[in-house]
Amino acid sequence: METIIVIVFILGYLAITLEHTLKVDKLVPALLMMAIAWACIAFGLPELTTWFDSSHHQLVNGFSDLPHDSDQHGLSKMHFLEETLLHHFGKTCEILVFLIGAMTIVEIIDYFNGFATIKQFIKTNKKRSLLWIMCILAFILSAIIDNLTATIVLITILRKLIAENKDRIWFAGLIIIAANAGGAWSPIGDVTTTMLWMGEKVTTVNLIKLLIIPSLICMIIPTTIASFLKPFNSTFTAPPSAENKSKYGSSMLYIGLTSIVFVPIFKTVTHLPPYVGMMLSLSIVALLAEIFNARQSTSSEGGHANSPIFKALSKIEMPSILFFLGILMTVAALESLGLIFMFGQDVQQAISTDLFVILLGAGSAVIDNVPLVAASMGMFDLPIDSTTWHFIAYAAGTGGSMLIIGSAAGVVAMGMEKISFFWYLRKMGWLAMIGYLTGAGSFLLFSVA
Numbered sequence: 001m002e003t004i005i006v007i008v009f010i011l012g013y014l015a016i017t018l019e020h021t022l023k024v025d026k027l028v029p030a031l032l033m034m035a036i037a038w039a040c041i042a043f044g045l046p047e048l049t050t051w052f053d054s055s056h057h058q059l060v061n062g063f064s065d066l067p068h069d070s071d072q073h074g075l076s077k078m079h080f081l082e083e084t085l086l087h088h089f090g091k092t093c094e095i096l097v098f099l100i101g102a103m104t105i106v107e108i109i110d111y112f113n114g115f116a117t118i119k120q121f122i123k124t125n126k127k128r129s130l131l132w133i134m135c136i137l138a139f140i141l142s143a144i145i146d147n148l149t150a151t152i153v154l155i156t157i158l159r160k161l162i163a164e165n166k167d168r169i170w171f172a173g174l175i176i177i178a179a180n181a182g183g184a185w186s187p188i189g190d191v192t193t194t195m196l197w198m199g200e201k202v203t204t205v206n207l208i209k210l211l212i213i214p215s216l217i218c219m220i221i222p223t224t225i226a227s228f229l230k231p232f233n234s235t236f237t238a239p240p241s242a243e244n245k246s247k248y249g250s251s252m253l254y255i256g257l258t259s260i261v262f263v264p265i266f267k268t269v270t271h272l273p274p275y276v277g278m279m280l281s282l283s284i285v286a287l288l289a290e291i292f293n294a295r296q297s298t299s300s301e302g303g304h305a306n307s308p309i310f311k312a313l314s315k316i317e318m319p320s321i322l323f324f325l326g327i328l329m330t331v332a333a334l335e336s337l338g339l340i341f342m343f344g345q346d347v348q349q350a351i352s353t354d355l356f357v358i359l360l361g362a363g364s365a366v367i368d369n370v371p372l373v374a375a376s377m378g379m380f381d382l383p384i385d386s387t388t389w390h391f392i393a394y395a396a397g398t399g400g401s402m403l404i405i406g407s408a409a410g411v412v413a414m415g416m417e418k419i420s421f422f423w424y425l426r427k428m429g430w431l432a433m434i435g436y437l438t439g440a441g442s443f444l445l446f447s448v449a
Helices: 001-017 029-047 076-109 127-145 147-158 166-186 191-198 206-226 247-272 274-295 306-315 320-338 339-350 354-361 369-379 387-402 408-417 421-427 429-448
Strands: none
Touching: 001 029, 001 206, 029 076, 029 320, 076 247, 076 274, 076 306, 076 320, 127 166, 127 206, 127 247, 127 354, 147 166, 147 206, 147 408, 166 206, 166 387, 166 408, 166 421, 166 429, 191 206, 191 339, 191 354, 191 369, 191 387, 206 247, 206 320, 206 387, 206 429, 247 274, 274 306, 320 339, 320 369, 339 369, 354 387, 354 429, 369 387, 387 429, 408 421, 421 429
């Protein structure tokens, strides 16, 4: 049965990587392999001899001798299946509800055209200066609104400054690198760091303290090298634009960003799960959005049709949410069989943990970093704030920059600007690799010191 489930995972993941070739959205194979994997476990439960208890991070002793069911509500294989499934579904939903809240706040900001405020701070006509502005903004914004959203926002702004696509793609490539670097040091900057934070593997203060410098190096080194390249050694003229400005745009930008930053503070003070703080922030932002919208609206139409919150909810990336559900629950199925835990033990005996994490970061350029981090969380039995968890956060967050398909930021930029896979590999891959390795080296240097 274990072999069948592993084959299902491999085939499902192959379908995910070939999404554009097959013309099938990646959420389809993700959900399909999740359902098939757990169904296989249910059908093969009587023959299973090992089970991994995720709550206590250990294999269940004597699992093979347990009955399939127990009439007296005692321990049984079905009891462990139900408890484990509920445990993983609950932890996964915590992440998904958190992401839905963050996405909705960002869409509310966009409803008031709040991100146009950022454009007002760009006064230069030199490409080199614009490169640094965009990369610094990507680094900071991705730490607040996540690297995917920051990339979308900055490329949208870039289109209003640089008319030619052949010029924009150079900036977009560096934005990807900077956004992924910025997302690595923040608990809300990347899905993987959010997973580690919500899984109580890292704390906010130590994540920032240990990763801010390596992430900064990962952004600065490629940007510095790129600033001497020919595409950035000239000037540009911004095309004329006619934007619909909202008088509440700036207010909603600052309120929205502050509300997202408030979430880690709320968790630290109350010790409640992060999604509770995110729901509090969302409710406040939504209330203010309704008030602002009522003041500026000239339409007599009421109800949901003219509500910022409902328009924002209709625009959030639900396919991505369902994709994460499928991926995380499939990895949970593999973890429940003890396969990931035993693989982790074999890895620790074969190579050093640091080398494994560096390879994991490189692997995230080919395979999505979400399942890799989910798997690593089941491999290692390490205390909270172990340097290994922080190194995994850095590697998974920044390693994907080496290929344009290796991160959500890269995939969205690829779609928005029609960037070729091989163009990015030739022009940006080496820059991303230099940034990744120098940042990783600085992390290892500082962790030893």
